[in-house]
Amino acid sequence: MEPVDVLIIGAGASGAAVAWSLAETRMRILCLEQGDWVRQSEFPSHGRDWEERQYGDFSISPNRRGLPADYPIHEDDSPIKVANYNAVGGGTILYAAHFPRMHPSDFRVRTLDGVADDWPISYQTLEPYFELNDRMMGVASLAGDPAYPPKAAILPPLSMGKTGRLFGRAMNQLGWHWWPADAAIATQAYEGRAPCIHLGHCIAGCSQGAKASTDITYWPEALRQRVALRTRCRVREICTNRDGRATGVIYYDELGKEQFQAAEVVIMACNGIGTPRLLLNSTSSRFPHGLANSSGLVGKRLMFHPYALARGYFDEPLDGYRGSHIVAWSQEFYETDRSREFVRGFTWQFGRGQGPVQTAMSGMAWGKIPWGDGHHAAFRRIFDRSAGMLAICEDLPELHNRVELDPVLKDAHGIPAPRIHYRLSENSKRMMAFAQTKAEEILVTAGARDIVTESPLSYAGWHLMGTARMGEDPEESVVNPWGRTHDVKNLFIVDASVFVTSGGVNPTATIQAIALYIADQIKQRLTHLFDD
Amino acid sequence: MIANNPFSANFDQSGLSREEIGLLRRVAGLMIPQSEAFGVPGADDPLIFADLLASLGRDLPAIREALSLVKQTQQSDAADLAAMLTSTRPDLCASLVSVVTRCYYRDNRVMKSIGMAVRAPYPEGFSIEPNDLTLLDPVKARGRRYRLVADE
Numbered sequence: 001m002e003p004v005d006v007l008i009i010g011a012g013a014s015g016a017a018v019a020w021s022l023a024e025t026r027m028r029i030l031c032l033e034q035g036d037w038v039r040q041s042e043f044p045s046h047g048r049d050w051e052e053r054q055y056g057d058f059s060i061s062p063n064r065r066g067l068p069a070d071y072p073i074h075e076d077d078s079p080i081k082v083a084n085y086n087a088v089g090g091g092t093i094l095y096a097a098h099f100p101r102m103h104p105s106d107f108r109v110r111t112l113d114g115v116a117d118d119w120p121i122s123y124q125t126l127e128p129y130f131e132l133n134d135r136m137m138g139v140a141s142l143a144g145d146p147a148y149p150p151k152a153a154i155l156p157p158l159s160m161g162k163t164g165r166l167f168g169r170a171m172n173q174l175g176w177h178w179w180p181a182d183a184a185i186a187t188q189a190y191e192g193r194a195p196c197i198h199l200g201h202c203i204a205g206c207s208q209g210a211k212a213s214t215d216i217t218y219w220p221e222a223l224r225q226r227v228a229l230r231t232r233c234r235v236r237e238i239c240t241n242r243d244g245r246a247t248g249v250i251y252y253d254e255l256g257k258e259q260f261q262a263a264e265v266v267i268m269a270c271n272g273i274g275t276p277r278l279l280l281n282s283t284s285s286r287f288p289h290g291l292a293n294s295s296g297l298v299g300k301r302l303m304f305h306p307y308a309l310a311r312g313y314f315d316e317p318l319d320g321y322r323g324s325h326i327v328a329w330s331q332e333f334y335e336t337d338r339s340r341e342f343v344r345g346f347t348w349q350f351g352r353g354q355g356p357v358q359t360a361m362s363g364m365a366w367g368k369i370p371w372g373d374g375h376h377a378a379f380r381r382i383f384d385r386s387a388g389m390l391a392i393c394e395d396l397p398e399l400h401n402r403v404e405l406d407p408v409l410k411d412a413h414g415i416p417a418p419r420i421h422y423r424l425s426e427n428s429k430r431m432m433a434f435a436q437t438k439a440e441e442i443l444v445t446a447g448a449r450d451i452v453t454e455s456p457l458s459y460a461g462w463h464l465m466g467t468a469r470m471g472e473d474p475e476e477s478v479v480n481p482w483g484r485t486h487d488v489k490n491l492f493i494v495d496a497s498v499f500v501t502s503g504g505v506n507p508t509a510t511i512q513a514i515a516l517y518i519a520d521q522i523k524q525r526l527t528h529l530f531d532d
Numbered sequence: 533m534i535a536n537n538p539f540s541a542n543f544d545q546s547g548l549s550r551e552e553i554g555l556l557r558r559v560a561g562l563m564i565p566q567s568e569a570f571g572v573p574g575a576d577d578p579l580i581f582a583d584l585l586a587s588l589g590r591d592l593p594a595i596r597e598a599l600s601l602v603k604q605t606q607q608s609d610a611a612d613l614a615a616m617l618t619s620t621r622p623d624l625c626a627s628l629v630s631v632v633t634r635c636y637y638r639d640n641r642v643m644k645s646i647g648m649a650v651r652a653p654y655p656e657g658f659s660i661e662p663n664d665l666t667l668l669d670p671v672k673a674r675g676r677r678y679r680l681v682a683d684e
Contacts, residue, residue, distance in 0.1 A: 045653040049587075052634040056589055064590060105679040112679065122681075142665070147677045159660040168667040177677050179668065197657025207654040322658035335679050356637035356646060364614075364629050371563045372610030376570045383646055 004028040004228075007249060007263035009235050009278065011035075012090015013508050014494040014515035015269030016214035016222065017133065021519030023225035025526070030261065031227065032251055034234040035069035035087035037215060043205035050201060051357035058204040060094055061459060062086065069232070071411035071418075073273065078422035080304045080461040082273060088231060089215035091271065092508065095462065096203050096325045097184040097211045098349055099139050100505035101130050101513070104149065105335060109501050113336045113343045116396050119500045120472050120481035121517070123149070129513035129520070136221075137212040137512070138190040141182040147331040156187045159198070161319040163352045163387045164327045170446035176332040181349065183326055184212035184508070191217075198323040201355065233259075236415050237282040238266055238291055238491065245530075246291075246491045252413045265522075265529070267492045269515070272302065272464030275497040276403045277418040279468065292468070292485035295475050299404055301397035303466040303502040306424055308346075308432035308455035310439035311388030312448025313368070313381070320384035321355040330389075333438065334504055342430040344394040346504045348439070353386045366452045382450075389442070390457070391435030393428055394504035397466050424456060432456060463507050468497035482525075483518035489530040494518050546585040547592045548599075555599045557581050560632045562610040572645045575636045584635040594627035 006022055008015050011033035019031050044053040055064070060083035062070040069086040085094035104123040109116045131152065134141075140155040157180035160168070164180070171178040185202070186193040187210075196210035209216055223229065232254035239247045239260070248262035268275045276299035282291040290298050330348040337345075354362065360379060363369035369378040406419035432455040443451050471477025474486035479498050485491045494515040496507050503510070522529060548556065561576030573580060588595055601621060607613040617625035636642060640650045649656075 043654075047652050048638050049634075050653060052587060052638070055591075055630060055634065066590070103678050104681045108681045112681065142668075144672060146671065146675055149678065157663065157665075160663050161660040165661075165664060165667065168664075172667065172670045175670070175674070177671060177674070179671065180663070197655075198660050199653040199657050201653075208657070319660060323660045331677060334677070356643070356648065357633045360633040360637060361626070361629055364633075365626065370611060371614040373565060373567075375564050376567045376572060380570075380646065 001259060001261045003248070003262035003264070004030040005263070006030070006265045006267060007032065007261060008267045008269055009249065010090065010269035010271070010274065010495070011088045011214070011219065011229060012269060012271065013092050013214055014511050015090070015267075016218035017136070017512045017515040018267055018269060018494045018519045019227045020136070020218040020222040020225075021516050022522065023222050023227050025523060029227045030263070031229045032233040032235055032249070032261065033088055033229065033231050036231045037088045038093055038205065040205070040207050040209050043207045045199045045201065045204070045207045050204070051355045054201065054204050058094065060085075060203065060462070068412065071415070072409055074406045074409050074417060074419035078420050078461075079424060079458060080306065080422060080456055081459050082420070082464065083459065083462040084271060084273070084464070087215070088219060088229065089213040091462065092213040093205055093215070094203055095508065098326045098506045099137070099182040099184045099509045100329065100347060101148065101151070102503040102505055102507075102510045103147075103334065106501060106503040109344065115343050116501045117471070120470055126510070126513040126517055129516040130509060132516055133509060133512045137184040137217050138186050138193060139182055139184050139212075140187040142180045145179040147177055147179065147334065155190060158183050158185060158187060158196075158324055158327065160327045161323055161352065163319045163350065166314070166318065166387060166446050167328060167350045167442070170442050171330060173445050174442065176330060178328050178330040178350070181326045181329045182509075183324060185324055186210045186212070196324065200321045200323055202324050234411070234413055234415070235278060236413065238278065239282075240284055240286060240291065240488065242286075244286055244488060246488050256413070265490045265492065267494055269495050271495050272467045272497045273403055273418050273420070275493055275495055276467040277405065280405050281416055287487070292478055292487045292491060294487050295478060297469065297476070297478055299467050300399050300402045301466040301469060302401040302403055302420060302422060302464070303395040303397055303499065304422065304461045305395055305463045305502060305504070306393045306428045306432055306455070307457040307460040308391040308393065308435045308439070308453070309388060309457050310436055310443060310451060310453045311386055312443035312446065313450040314385050314387065314446070314448055317384050318353055318387050320353040323352055325351050327352060333435070340434060342427045342434065344396065344427070344431070344504065346391040346393040346431060346435055348389045348391055348435070350389045351387065353384055356383060359383045359386070368450070368452070389439055391432065391439065392504055392506065393431045393435065395502045396425060396427060397469070397501060398423075398425060403467050463496070463502065465496040465499040465502050465507060468493050469500050470498040471500065482521035483514070492518060492522070546588055548585070548588075548596065552596060552599050553585065555602055556595065559599070559602055559613070559628060560584065562613060563629070563632050564636055565610075570645055572642050573639070575632045577639070580636055580639050583639070584631060587635055588631055591627050591631050594624055595631060598624035598628050
């Protein structure tokens, strides 16, 4: 294998962004991705089995999917199970494209609220990268949201439909904040992407190509600029020399053959589980506890976003399974209020109804639809007549929540699999309980005749953060404020592992802004990139 | 959509024994029975059940375990069977519900009955009513909601 200047591991949200940004340097850039390209024609909404496949090859759980691109995750010791997708595009293939940014206050939680730690960077640092990323991904939004500093709208907002009208009126009655959700969904033709035609179930991939996944946003641009992308290549370990520099990686190619790829710079973009897994698997006499782990913090402080769900059933027909999952959001309870029994806060993500299979499954699970003769009438009372919300609760970093290597479980290549240990904090429990109480208030105001709640949502571990966090102090962090590991001067991390705190929003916009910021830092420092 | 007929020679491809197939069909019919009032077949309908058998996929081990439990209890009442499964093994109950509903609610007759167009979502898509952004006027009137921080 010819040596490259920059080797990126992972072709998802952050890997694509950093590859595209670095392409202008004309360095030799190669990305290794364990998954493959996914064609739009393979997405579930092409078929009548569109709901079934969300429990099969498009399940959000890698353990359930078990596809060749997936690696198993031992998650028995966690009430929240990991959701991911391994392919070109990564998690952006299998997400709802809800695209909120973190807020200015999210970067200053220690200063403002006396918990966790401040980030070494700020909203202001990332603001230009948020804007750039919004353009690259094609974000639909409505300017003027009072929950955010001013930001430009790239595309018109999503159609909120009957569900948006229902919740908007209720929120206005309560005097609470709400706004059309920022979404990485093309609401009109944009950069070669066709506009949204409201196929629904966006999470399982968009057959129309309206949803922004990086395989159709960043990657085509990066490939045009001669970035190389090798799929079905799973990295086993990052190699180092006697000077403690990364020399490249050992990986298994598409035929399962072991290969070595030399590189001057290695950039990890493997998500908050995959990155610590690979670092912990990269041991040597110099790094016996894993690479870049002199702090002992690799894998520590894993954060999810605990989700609290509330769903109401209404008399009037609503949008049902038609249209994007996401409709609008509320950040009424986003910022800390000391009169509550928790610190920090959450975003409500208002959503539409469900398809018939999900209606039947959840209806039976929640006791709304019986087995037997009453099934049909009960089903018809709730089908197309539900709407709800998820509270995306900020998760504070705690040392005992962690990723480590499983001593037994291995992937198809024999590489030790990750094992996670996670406990919900009392703060999270109180926040979810508060969110549910307030959600019920909204649903009642909106006219719901029946309400169900559930928290935490088990299969909702989409957001994997904090396991190689950013900071000034090498004893308290894994990477420096511009993404370079403290211990290995030519090793960078650009995924959500570097998050210091989680905020109470879906992280993709922030992940990509950070990746673009770190890429810019690399470009600005090319002549002295490895200096102390 | 219909891969095979449960009464043909191919049905054993489901991975279930004949006894298990019979038991599963009984459970499916108990869970979602035929309804003359709504003009729909039950989940034990030959076409639907054939689809179900061909679609067990990743759930096969759980279904076999669930059927073993069902066999032990000898329950013949739908509500009692559901209550037993929910209380003893909710995970297995969820698997049974999943495999039955995934195929039942994509049957042409059932989809028509619940008002769905009998087609895949793509390429036609769906319509959503347009936004009324005047609803946001009260939100705008209340002003800034985010916290200012010193370094911004």
